Amino acid sequence: MTTVNAPIRYPDVASPKVMTARAWVLVVLNFVLPGSAQVLAGSRRLGRFGLGCTLALVGLAIVAGVVYLIWPQMIFSVFTNEWSLWAVQIVLIAYAVLWVVLALDTLRLVRLVRTRPKARGWIAGFTTVLLVLFAGGAGYGAYLVNVTRDTVASIFAVQANAAPPVDGRYNILLLGGDAGADRDGLRPDSMTVVSIEADTGRATMIGIPRDLQQVPFPKGSPLIGSDYDENGTGVYDCGSDCQISFLYPRVEAYDQDLYPNAEAEGSNAGIEATKDAIEGALDIKIQYYVLIDMQGFAQLIDALGGVDINVTERLPIGGDENLNEVEGWIEPGQQHMDGTTALWYARSRHTTSDYDRMGRQRELQTAILTQFQPANVLSKFQGIAQAGADVVKTDVPQSTLAYFLDLALKTKNLPVDSVELVPPAVDPENPDWDSVRQSVMDALVLSSSKTSTQ
Structure with missing residues (x-):
């Protein structure tokens, strides 16, 4: 019953067709919602952690977008403050590392040797491309945040007092x-x-x-x-x-x-x-x-x-x-x-x-x-x-x-x-x-x- 009701977690490893389909499902799930592949087929603890981090990041992005439309100055404050830029950089680096772990673990769960020989290269290549896009994108974002912090620090005065407008x-x-x-x-x-x-x-x-x-x-x-x-x-x-x-x-x-x-x-x-x-x-x-x-x-x-x-x-x-x-x-x-x-x-x-x-x-x-x-x-x-x-x-x-x-x-x-x-x-x-x-x-x-x- 367990094998029948949970083919993703307990697949028929003797069927290359089933294992190939399962591999594509896991790889796409890891792309759409990182952490979901582990919840379905691997370590649920790692999966829940990955899902939580993913949903938190998506939530922050949505909140930031809404705040930008309503109060753009608040978003500008985040990206011109040294300490908030440090926080953003740390979050991006941590997510890049997490995505590398989730992608490699997903590739392990796929069991490439059990899939169809012609599909193995495509599955591995697709996973690698996604790994580079997600982890590399987050890493590059962290680098740009670092550039922003250095630029702000090099151009603008840190301790200077803000002057009020005169006659508006x-x-x-x-x-x-x-x-x-x-x-x-x-x-x-x-x-x-x-x-x-x-x-x-x-x-x-x-x-x-x-x-x-x-x-x-x-x-x-x-x-x-x-x-x-x-x-x-x-x-x-x-x-x-x-x-x-x-x-x-x-x-x-x-x-x-x-x-x-x-x-x-x-x-x-x-x-x-x-x-x-x-x-x-x-x-x-x-x-x-x-x-x-x-x-x-x-x-x-x-x-x-x-x-x-x-x-x-x-x-x-x-x-x-x-x-x-x-x-x-x-x-x-x-x-x-x-x-x-x-x-x-x-x-x-x-x-x-x-x-x-x-x-x-x-x-x-x-x-x-x-x-x-x-x-x-x-x-x-x-x-x-x-x-x-x-x-x-x-x-x-x-x-x-x-x-x-x-x-x-x-x-x-x-x-x-x-x-x-x-x-x-x-x-x-x-x-x-x-x-x-x-x-x-x-x-x-x-x-x-x-x-x-x-």
Whole structure:
């Protein structure tokens, strides 16, 4: 009776046909619900353990999916917190080991020597493929979690305090640092304030010319009364050449003592001086900065798979102001650019002005923000993470990452507004600061009004 009623556990081992059918049933069951093969034909204790772990993992995945739809910030919190990432990695490694044990045990229960000779290779091969898919997938997932943890730790500040929004906005200074071979140290080649509504995610990009002069410092800045304020008026005035882009390398090289706590707070003296100058110029509070090394920018674009840009005018790649030794040209029209081409699109200057280049850099930043989908990022995650760790420096705290990831998803689905502080509206050598601040305020108010009517 036992043999008849339980052919899976007590099969007719003398029948190759029965044993072959039984083998396929066990292998498929182990694929559909790991642990079930052991419950039916092997160690019930191992099977129940395997089933429990499988159902728990499936349950966690379902709960995570539901929570993501309702409260995505909670899921982001899990995947940006060091301790929760450790827990996820341990779970994935443990499940990979468990699946190896269950797959090998299933292959033992199959009794290949009792199956039809022609089926043995197929059964063993199918089991091996599933073993690689499940155990290898879980192991690779654990590796990606480890990459995530290392990347988060290398880019984002651990102990930094979270800054609140000011007037309902987060203002983030985005610096494109250029440390080319023809320059001493790093110099901000592009400066943009990304002002983001804390509730809606709507963003306004404020372009700062790198040749802006006579910049007023905000109250309390250590730059006031320093060598950068020769006349004691609280204005960036250090001689004949006081462009705002020169603050970073000069303070970094000679006056780090002006900002003694900068390094401990995830920044440096050059960045803090630049933040002070832009805060004074625009009369806004900048909570965080993001510095992108333009020398590594190409690597990040390549990791993301390129970027689509509509080029409006022919631009040289390389060469000097007389267009000698030009290495090539970026032709007008719709272009899918790799990292090197995109970098030259952002840096090319010899046939256009600095202000045209500012516009292209803003265009490229907007394209990166809007074109890259989560699926694209996930499929190239390892390369992106490595590029990010090499290219990006910021003082955004790890504790705020979940919030800003959630906010970024909102930003991505909304138009990005912009205001450029360039001639003829702004004279970079002698700016009208009341007019500059009014332009910025008008742009932010207009952005908010657009959001409220949508």
